Amino acid sequence: MQTITFIGNGNMALSIAQGLKDKYKLEIVGRDMKKLKQFEDTLGVSVKKELMMDFSIEGKTLLLCVKPANVQEVGKLFVGKARVLYSVLAGTTLEKLENSINTQAVVRSMPNLAASVGKSMTTLTGDPAFKEEAEALLGTIGYTRWLHSEKEIDIATGLAGSGPAYLALIAEALADGAVKQGLKRDDAMAIMRGLFNGFGGLIQDIHPALLKDGVMSPGGTTAAGYGALEHAGVRSACMQAIESAYKKAIELS
Numbered sequence: 001m002q003t004i005t006f007i008g009n010g011n012m013a014l015s016i017a018q019g020l021k022d023k024y025k026l027e028i029v030g031r032d033m034k035k036l037k038q039f040e041d042t043l044g045v046s047v048k049k050e051l052m053m054d055f056s057i058e059g060k061t062l063l064l065c066v067k068p069a070n071v072q073e074v075g076k077l078f079v080g081k082a083r084v085l086y087s088v089l090a091g092t093t094l095e096k097l098e099n100s101i102n103t104q105a106v107v108r109s110m111p112n113l114a115a116s117v118g119k120s121m122t123t124l125t126g127d128p129a130f131k132e133e134a135e136a137l138l139g140t141i142g143y144t145r146w147l148h149s150e151k152e153i154d155i156a157t158g159l160a161g162s163g164p165a166y167l168a169l170i171a172e173a174l175a176d177g178a179v180k181q182g183l184k185r186d187d188a189m190a191i192m193r194g195l196f197n198g199f200g201g202l203i204q205d206i207h208p209a210l211l212k213d214g215v216m217s218p219g220g221t222t223a224a225g226y227g228a229l230e231h232a233g234v235r236s237a238c239m240q241a242i243e244s245a246y247k248k249a250i251e252l253s
Contacts (some may be wrong), residue, residue: 001023001024001025002024002025002061003024003025003026003027003060003061004020004024004025004026004027004061004063004137005027005028005029005057005060005061005062005063006026006027006028006029006063006065007029007052007062007063007064007065007066007074008029008030008064008065008066008067008074009028009030009035009036009039009065010065010066010067011113012065012088012111012113012115013028013039013063013065014039014042014043014116015111015113015114015115015116015120015141016063016065016088016111016115016120016141017039017043017047018043018115018116018117018141019115019116019118019120019140019141019142020137020140020141021043021044021045023140024137024140025048026043026045026047026048027047027048027049027050027060028040028047028048028049028050029049029050029051029052029055030049030051030052031051031052033049033051036049036050037049052074052077052078053077054077054078054079055077055078055079056078056079056080057078057079057080057081057082057101057102057103058079058080058081058082059080059081059082059083060080060082060083061082061083061084061086062082062084062085062086062101062103063086063088064085064086064087064088064089064097064101065088065089066089067089068089068090068091068092068252071089071092071096071097071100071101072096072099072100074100074101075100075101075102078101078102080102081102081103081104082101082102082103082104083103083104083105084103084104084105084106084107084127084130084133085097085101085103085105085106085107086107086109086134086137086138087106087107087108087109088109088110088111089108090110090157090161090249090252091154091157091248091249091250091251091252091253092108092252092253093150093253094106094108094125094126094150096253105126105127105129105130106126106127107124107125107126107127107130107134108124108125108126108150108153109122109123109124109134109138110122110123110124110153110156110157110160110161111138111141111142111161112160112161112162112163112164113164114142114164115141115142118140118141118142119141119142119143120138120141120142120143121142121143121145121160121163122138122139122141122142122143122144122145122160123144123145123146123147123152123153123156123157123160123161124138124144124145124146124147124153125146125147125148125149125150125152125153131146134146154246154249154250154253155242155246155249157245157246157249158241158242158243158244158245158246158248158249159242159245161245162241162245166238166241167196171192171196174192174195175188175189175191175192176188178191178192212226
């Protein structure tokens with residue numbers, strides 16, 4: 001069983017580890033042994049725990065999950081040369097990763113928090129020699145899409161990486177709207193969850209425009225609600241959200 005070495009023990013690392021724990025041996029490297037133990041307890045399986053200082057990365061498969069601003073500082077703590085570095089750092093270029101951490105190859109990846117339930121949409125780019133391995137590794141936590149430039153993965157970060165936060169806002173707002181009209185909160189939340197669960201299946205095979213047209217009958221309730229969304233600029237706001245997230249990814253780089 002292949003060993004994956006996590007560098008960092010934050011929320012994203014934990015989400016990915018939840019998806020990988022049954023298929024790989026896991027090693028967690030961080031600055032605080034107490035936090036590493038908490039990570040292990042939350043994960044629910046035994047993992048090897050190591051501190052960063054003078055940690056040997058020789059020949060290892062690394063999954064980098066630290067804050068983007070810390071990548072150069074963290075890289076100075078290691079000895080040896082890694083086999084490959086998989087990074088989940090938003091806006092951190094392949095060049096910067098290669099200059100910060102001694103490794104034979106680098107792949108940038110952008111999973112999202114759905115990794116913890118095996119439903120992440122993870123975008124990838126980097127050394128093409130590791131394309132198949134990257135898709136297999138990150139495919140254990142959901143869906144993958146290999147992209148052919150760093151510009152594309154920075155755009156995709158705003159869509160797939162940040163997307164759960166946008167959808168959470170929409171989900172909460174829809175439930176709040178039902179409560180405003182008189183539906184009990186528990187009922188509104190249960191219906192909203194069922195809505196998103198069913199929609200996730202539908203959108204796999206049906207274009208959004210066709211799906212919308214299939215629901216919207218002339219002069220009906222959907223048309224009335226859809227008109228309100230367009231009037232409020234929801235479409236434009238969603239497009240602006242992707243643009244703003246992309247610009248932030250460029251700024252971070």
